[in-house]
Amino acid sequence: MAPALPRPGYGPSSRYVPRAATTRTRAPARIPLAALASRLTPRDQWLVHMVHEHRVLTTGQIHRLAFSARRRAQRRLLILHRLGLLDSFRPLTTYGSSPEHYTLGPAGAALLAAYADSTPKTLGWRPTHTARIAFSPSLGHDLGTNDLLVGLAAHRRTHEAGLTLWLSERSCTRRWGDLVRPDAYAHWSDGDQVLPFFLEYDTGSQNLARVEAKLDAYAHATTTTRARPALLLHTRTAAREHTLRQRLTGTARQYELLLATASADLTADTPWGPWWLPAHPPALRLTLTELAAHWLDLSPAPDLERIGIGTPLDLPVPPLPPATTTGSRT
Structure with a gap:
């Protein structure tokens, strides 16, 4: 669906x-x-x-x-x-x-x-x-972001692969708001392969210059935190993805960002599938697991259990409930 x-x-x-x-x-x-x-x-x-x-x-x-x-x-x-x-x-x-x-x-x-x-x-x-x-x-944007990540998290109910960490925009802002404000931060895990990534969920409401300006913030965040997560840019349509890639690919290479793009035209049913196109070669779409294997210098954001933690509610919420993570499918 x-x-x-x-x-x-x-x-x-x-x-x-x-x-x-x-x-x-x-x-x-x-x-x-x-x-x-x-x-x-x-x-x-x-x-x-x-x-x-x-x-x-x-x-x-x-x-x-x-x-x-x-x-x-x-x-x-x-x-x-x-x-x-x-x-x-x-x-x-x-x-x-x-x-x-x-x-x-x-x-x-x-x-x-x-x-x-x-x-x-x-x-x-x-x-x-x-x-x-x-x-x-922003309701439509929030629902779209959540739906994409719900698909990735729910995949783990029946498969080995799935999200093992999912931070909301609010949690990201609390941790890194002075550097960057992604729509989400998550870890996709498949066996030994782990893809830590920031997510930008683009609805087409922002002009190209504003989206491009975000890449500078992500580059600065990478330098400051000494982490190297991927940046996944998800668009509403394939046409919007094509337009953004024309504008952003050169900038992403200049900043050495690990950027990959996809659109809802492709990811609707299987967002983990071979729909993600890296800004760097190879010029073919990969799965999230293949992206993790392709980028050898990935590293997750550090100290996720401590940075921005004020109360127990600020700790990351598991993407799946306790009964599901222990094997129940009910």
Whole structure:
């Protein structure tokens, strides 16, 4: 199934509305947090952390990451919604209907605040949290970024290869915001091959000069941190990828960046596949595993467990829930 493309900033399909309260009712009374301890599975707790980390995840994305059946995912998400751990909305579309989009709910914010010995306000959560995400002009970009990385992470549920680390844009900014602000940082692992990479998810909204200027920041970050992750640039269309490559290839070579590009026209179903075209030879598309073998001087960002860590919530959230990483497929 192809990922949802970013929506325009105007017109009927740009409008987002919260889910009607009459169809998704809360529990009639607030349940004390301590009482939730006997009702929440490790997967539930992971999911609350995951939604907080990545801001918004759809039913389909959560299903792919953590459940064997979509109906089972829907039932569990409904329970978590009624408990107030998750909130949700559905974007208004011109045709058909959109999946449920899940965000952090009030009880979820309180749970995470208790875990971090903090308050929901300190975590950045407000009663308007879901509405701010639902009407955010960057929603389409965030959903596209998450969908691409969900595909890479979920691949590990049935294969040896997949994501072993996934940091959101917010986590990246907290760690390296004075140097560079990627849309994500992740590790693709396949046996002995590991591809650490920054991700730039391009929707075509920025002009070429602005995208090119980012390469200077990535080159500076590589020098400052003494790390050498790859830079993956994912575009909405093949035409946009071609245009960007014409503009960026020379600059990437000048800065000696390990840059590879791909477009949604190719990566929709198998983003790990042979769709990534390096800026340096060979002039053919490679899989993520082949990129890791092709670039011999790759090195991951250092001290990921310490840099930018203020509370336990700042530690990386595993891309897959505990039950899945230990072999369960439910």
